[in-house]
Amino acid sequence: MSLNIAYYGVPGSFSEQALLDYFPNNVNPINNEKFEGVFKELEKDDVHYGVVPIENSSTGPVSEIYDLLNTYPYHIVGEVFVKVEHHLLATKDATLESIQEVYSHPQAFEQCRPFLDQYNWSIVPHFSTASSAEHVKNSNNPKIASISSKKAAELYGLQVLAPNINYNTTNTTRFIILGKSHKINSSCNKISVVFTTEHKAGALYSALKSFSEYNINMLKIESRPVVHTPWQYYFYIDFEGNLDNPSIKKAINSMENDCVYFKLLGNYKSATL
Structure with missing residues (x-):
């Protein structure tokens, strides 16, 4: 049986590449042009998984994804790294001298800023790198270019x-x-959670002190504002561990006791570069 898997972007995108790297066989990719659209696709009974970008090594986190993880009931069940190589693409008759406008995702512009600064081109944001390439193809205009992948x-x-x-x-x-159910096995060695604390001195330290007590390695921390509550924040953290480990269970129980809000986002196998 083929797996129906939603992903962000269009054919030829890095998200599609991530999907195919993680699920190399028997898949039916379903593309969506919005981050939240991927989460909404998972509401359908016949859609099994979703694939979305969450951070880039050059430009940092994709903030909207963190917010959506907190909003929707889905779990992180895996991760994959994709090396991103950007190229300037144009129609067959275009030259560097003919280009006047460049289309791509805003993060791609940031990742290519030194190159773009050499030219007096207009920068036009597009919802994804691959969709900008599709736009250049459909326009058939040698005055426009795309920043996208070789694929x-x-x-x-x-x-x-x-x-x-x-x-x-x-x-x-x-x-x-993204998955709908949370299954843990011995290969799961990375945990993601989101929480809030009281707005007082030492609250974050209290929530995280169990990491030191149980010798747990924290891999990452991000903060996002709590909507309608100025200057309050959700904290997203990744750390090493398996939920079946007694020390991990104790650390999480301790953390929950020191949090106002706590949500487990997933326990999954960490990817390798």
Whole structure:
């Protein structure tokens, strides 16, 4: 049976590549042009998983994804890293001199800023890198270009005017796999949670002190504002561990006792670069 898997973007996107890297066989990809659209696709009984980007090594977190993880009841069941190599794509008859406008996702612009600063081009945001390549193809205009992947160039019949234009040669995006159920096995070695604390001195320390007590390695922390409550924040953390480990259970119980709000987002196998 094929798995129906929703992903952000269009064919040729890095999200599609992440999907195919994680699920190499028997999949039916379902693309959506909005982050929340992927979460909404999971409300359908016949959609099994979702794939969305959550952070980039050059430009940082995708804030909307963190908010959606807290809003929807789905779990992080896996992750995958995709090395991101951006190329300047255009129609076959275009040249660097003919280009006047460049389309791409805002994060791609940031990742290619030193290259773009060399030219007096208009920068036009698009909802994804691959969709910008599709737009260039459909426009068939040698005055416009896209920042996208080599796969998008092949898929949409575009030439690579300038290869590898991102300034960080180790540029990598982390994608998470969303699932409807939470199954833990011995390979699950990474945990993600979100919580809030009281707005007082030492509250965050109290929530996290069990990490030191039980020798747990925290991998990441992000904060997002609590809507309608100014200057209050949700804290998202990733840390090493398996929920079946007694020390992890004790640490989480201690954390929950010191939190106003606590939600487990997932326990899954960490990806390797």
